[in-house]
Amino acid sequence: MEKINSDNENLYKALPTAVKERLPKYYRTLRTLIGDDILRTRSADLARFMKITPSQVRQDFSYLGGIGNQGYGYNVKDLYSAIGNVIGIPNNYSAVIICRRAGFALALASDQCFSTRGVNLKKIFTDDSGDFTPPDPDKYKLPNIAERSTANNDPAYLRAANYCRENRIDIAVLACDKSETDAAAICLADADIKGIWNFSGKEIETSKKNICITDMNMPDILLGLCCEITNKNIPGTAK
Amino acid sequence: MEKINSDNENLYKALPTAVKERLPKYYRTLRTLIGDDILRTRSADLARFMKITPSQVRQDFSYLGGIGNQGYGYNVKDLYSAIGNVIGIPNNYSAVIICRRAGFALALASDQCFSTRGVNLKKIFTDDSGDFTPPDPDKYKLPNIAERSTANNDPAYLRAANYCRENRIDIAVLACDKSETDAAAICLADADIKGIWNFSGKEIETSKKNICITDMNMPDILLGLCCEITNKNIPGTAK
Numbered sequence: 490m491e492k493i494n495s496d497n498e499n500l501y502k503a504l505p506t507a508v509k510e511r512l513p514k515y516y517r518t519l520r521t522l523i524g525d526d527i528l529r530t531r532s533a534d535l536a537r538f539m540k541i542t543p544s545q546v547r548q549d550f551s552y553l554g555g556i557g558n559q560g561y562g563y564n565v566k567d568l569y570s571a572i573g574n575v576i577g578i579p580n581n582y583s584a585v586i587i588c589r590r591a592g593f594a595l596a597l598a599s600d601q602c603f604s605t606r607g608v609n610l611k612k613i614f615t616d617d618s619g620d621f622t623p624p625d626p627d628k629y630k631l632p633n634i635a636e637r638s639t640a641n642n643d644p645a646y647l648r649a650a651n652y653c654r655e656n657r658i659d660i661a662v663l664a665c666d667k668s669e670t671d672a673a674a675i676c677l678a679d680a681d682i683k684g685i686w687n688f689s690g691k692e693i694e695t696s697k698k699n700i701c702i703t704d705m706n707m708p709d710i711l712l713g714l715c716c717e718i719t720n721k722n723i724p725g726t727a728k
Numbered sequence: 729m730e731k732i733n734s735d736n737e738n739l740y741k742a743l744p745t746a747v748k749e750r751l752p753k754y755y756r757t758l759r760t761l762i763g764d765d766i767l768r769t770r771s772a773d774l775a776r777f778m779k780i781t782p783s784q785v786r787q788d789f790s791y792l793g794g795i796g797n798q799g800y801g802y803n804v805k806d807l808y809s810a811i812g813n814v815i816g817i818p819n820n821y822s823a824v825i826i827c828r829r830a831g832f833a834l835a836l837a838s839d840q841c842f843s844t845r846g847v848n849l850k851k852i853f854t855d856d857s858g859d860f861t862p863p864d865p866d867k868y869k870l871p872n873i874a875e876r877s878t879a880n881n882d883p884a885y886l887r888a889a890n891y892c893r894e895n896r897i898d899i900a901v902l903a904c905d906k907s908e909t910d911a912a913a914i915c916l917a918d919a920d921i922k923g924i925w926n927f928s929g930k931e932i933e934t935s936k937k938n939i940c941i942t943d944m945n946m947p948d949i950l951l952g953l954c955c956e957i958t959n960k961n962i963p964g965t966a967k
Contacts, residue, residue, distance in 0.1 A: 509952075509955055512952075513952050513955070514948055516951060517948060576955045577957060580958060582954055590835070596832035596835040597835075597946065602946045606950055660950075660954075683957045684953045686950065686953055706753070706756070707841045710942060710944070711842070712752035712845055713752050713942065714899065714940055715923070716748055716815045718922045718940050719815060719816025720743075721940060
């Protein structure tokens with residue numbers, strides 16, 4: 490079996506967007522296989538999980554510089570590690586959460602969204618004025634006690650940006666108020682943040698800053714679902 | 729100026745996926761314009777907000793059966809209402825949240841994700857055994873006190889499904905444990921739910937059920953951002 494070539498960094502650039510977008514799901518699928526002690530897999534099996542065709546799977550992996558032997562399949566751990574390298578798992582990215590309300594951070598942090606993916610959630614900054622106490626830090630698996638409003642009442646994003654600069658943080662999860670989004674993005678860019686996962690509900694202008702942005706507009710996503718339901722419910726069409 | 733034709737429901741079916749996906753953002757953009765008392769807009773202005781070209785905007789609206797006069801522009805309120813109709817805002821969809829932990833529901837519910845988009849969040853079902861009390865229901869703008877574990881210890885999704893059946897609920901926000909996803913989806917389908925916004929981390933098989941599904945895999949989205957950061961950081965490429 491050929492080994493997946495994960496060393497050639499130049500390959501990454503050539504990855505089509507659709508392939509890039511599938512990498513996290515491949516990674517998750519392979520992780521599940523490893524958990525189930527399945528150490529060899531075929532493109533047909535992966536295709537079923539991924540809901541694409543086996544030839545699409547083979548084509549995706551051809552971009553990673555290696556293919557498994559036909560009929561013999563892929564070594565799951567090699568593939569997991571190769572895809573992890575493309576994603577950047579070995580970089581051990583660090584992250585902070587900046588949020589208006591601690592509930593949001595609790596929800597994200599407690600779901601082990603970060604720890605299980607090799608991202609080190611370092612600190613949570615919130616504008617909650619301390620009246621929201623995690624009921625059981627162990628249960629909620631918080632990385633440490635969340636940073637709270639300080640006496641001088643600086644907004645969370647400002648305190649976070651200072652922390653990020655001093656601690657070379659890679660990723661900021663931003664769930665501030667819409668009115669603070671622009672100011673927060675500028676501060677975080679100045680603090681050399683590499684990526685912002687933006688839940689603030691207002692898009693961040695990327696043109697000026699060399700930061701990767703993932704905009705999450707939850708109401709938009711909800712309306713997308715409504716739109717699908719509405720279109721399915723057209724009178725006269727099969728239900 | 730021609731009026732947007734929003735009555736012809738057959739048009740909806742013909743909407744390309746890319747146009748459908750842009751509708752929530754159009755809706756949000758128009759909403760912002762109305763809030764700013766801007767009652768007439770041009771495709772060039774909308775294009776700037778939408779980060780697409782003016783001709784794409786005009787083409788999108790041509791699918792809605794009407795176009796503004798060149799040089800005169802669109803009536804913002806008409807357009808807002810027409811797009812709202814396509815999305816299904818007048819249907820006043822109802823929703824419940826089903827979650828392992830109340831923090832998640834608090835975060836979603838308190839952000840007015842639902843109320844500002846005409847979706848009526850009716851109830852929250854959680855498996856939290858009551859040790860998580862919203863510090864201030866008014867502040868968190870919860871629709872009403874969350875339903876808690878009952879004496880018989882039925883999982884939240886089961887209690888929710890019963891409620892959904894009795895109250896003809898349209899949308900379930902599902903943030904149960906991965907191990908419960910399949911069972912929950914079946915129960916909710918039996919309760920005639922029309923759409924599931926799935927945060928459980930496991931995809932729901934749609935083939936068997938006539939339900940619209942929006943899968944949200946938060947760790948996948950985080951890894952997508954990591955992947956972008958990694959690819960930007962390739963040594964030798966412009967930073």
